[in-house]
Amino acid sequence: MPLLSAPERFSGFVAYDRPVATLTTWGVGGTPGCLISPRNNGEIADSLAWLRTEGVSFEVLGGGSNVLIAEGEFPIALFHTRGLCGTDVSIVKNEVFIECGAGVTLRSLFSLALRSGWSGLEFTAGIPGTVGGAILGNAGTREGDMRDVVSEVETVEPDGSVRRWTAREIVWDYRRCALTEVKGRILSSAKLKLAVSSRESVFEAARASVLARNGQPRGVKSAGCVFKNPPGDNAGRLLDASGCKSFSIGGARVSPVHANFIENYTGASAEDILSLMFLCRERVFEHFGVELEFEVKFIGIPMERLR
Numbered sequence: 001m002p003l004l005s006a007p008e009r010f011s012g013f014v015a016y017d018r019p020v021a022t023l024t025t026w027g028v029g030g031t032p033g034c035l036i037s038p039r040n041n042g043e044i045a046d047s048l049a050w051l052r053t054e055g056v057s058f059e060v061l062g063g064g065s066n067v068l069i070a071e072g073e074f075p076i077a078l079f080h081t082r083g084l085c086g087t088d089v090s091i092v093k094n095e096v097f098i099e100c101g102a103g104v105t106l107r108s109l110f111s112l113a114l115r116s117g118w119s120g121l122e123f124t125a126g127i128p129g130t131v132g133g134a135i136l137g138n139a140g141t142r143e144g145d146m147r148d149v150v151s152e153v154e155t156v157e158p159d160g161s162v163r164r165w166t167a168r169e170i171v172w173d174y175r176r177c178a179l180t181e182v183k184g185r186i187l188s189s190a191k192l193k194l195a196v197s198s199r200e201s202v203f204e205a206a207r208a209s210v211l212a213r214n215g216q217p218r219g220v221k222s223a224g225c226v227f228k229n230p231p232g233d234n235a236g237r238l239l240d241a242s243g244c245k246s247f248s249i250g251g252a253r254v255s256p257v258h259a260n261f262i263e264n265y266t267g268a269s270a271e272d273i274l275s276l277m278f279l280c281r282e283r284v285f286e287h288f289g290v291e292l293e294f295e296v297k298f299i300g301i302p303m304e305r306l307r
């Protein structure tokens, strides 16, 4: 018996009893009340109206590369952006505009840019995730972040209306985009601005960006960096100097390569990962008096557990 039951007309994009572990890079996550995979703004707006009537809260899942999702059944609806996957390219002189759905992966965008010799996305080479998640978390590396390439963003507002934002109207910060401040807003698509360049130079810049990340673990189940860097310092350094690299709980361990990564080493549960995060945060606070801020987002995990 599903926890929620959507109107019949939603059957093309609402599913029940779908565990979401395989949709995350940690490989962890239980079953939401329902999984909504809208294909356009209309389906998003209809779903929002239905959830409001039912009094059901929701979260949004993109590429699953920066989230920890609760296990078991959790009574919220989960939007998955995979159905928002269109791309449309236009070129004006030297400028390339890619209008893309929130669910388009960074990997597929970068691959298109590389094949076509368009520069701007080189810093995303090797970064998992989707356009929507990357914009909302202002994902990036030392070579750049999403604010450098976003030209416009489209959102469906909590009341179902569609709003178009220019990049200048959006407040950006380190790993932060102020669009997240309105609860219930869903980013549905974005227009990115790249520049006509050459395959060789795009390849070289991407290679340099990937090489600069040599000190990060590869081929492991992780969610990238767990904590944001505190102003003027580095979370990995603080965690390392606090002795966290030797920590493990259940099937989760701190990466022996980079202390700001937690690996699902062998069958970790969400609780293993969460307990390890808090242990690490506590250690850094004891050693340095610094309270690290989570970069990873949480879905379905009770607020009391996050304090």
Ligand code: EPU
Residues within 6 Å of the ligand: 140, 141, 142, 143, 212, 213, 215, 216, 223, 224, 225, 226, 227, 228, 229, 234, 235, 236, 237, 238, 240, 257, 258, 259, 260, 295
């Ligand atoms: N360090 C240690 N021990 C460690 C890890 C790091 O001492 O275990 C020290 C080293 O001195 C190292 C320095 O910290 O030289 C910086 O480490 P790194 O070059 O790995 O950079 P970072 O600040 O940890 C940031 C982003 C990464 C991004 C890299 C490269 C954050 C939280 N992380 O990492 O992004 O790939 O720069 O540009 O901003 C992510 O956001 O998920 C992510 C992986």
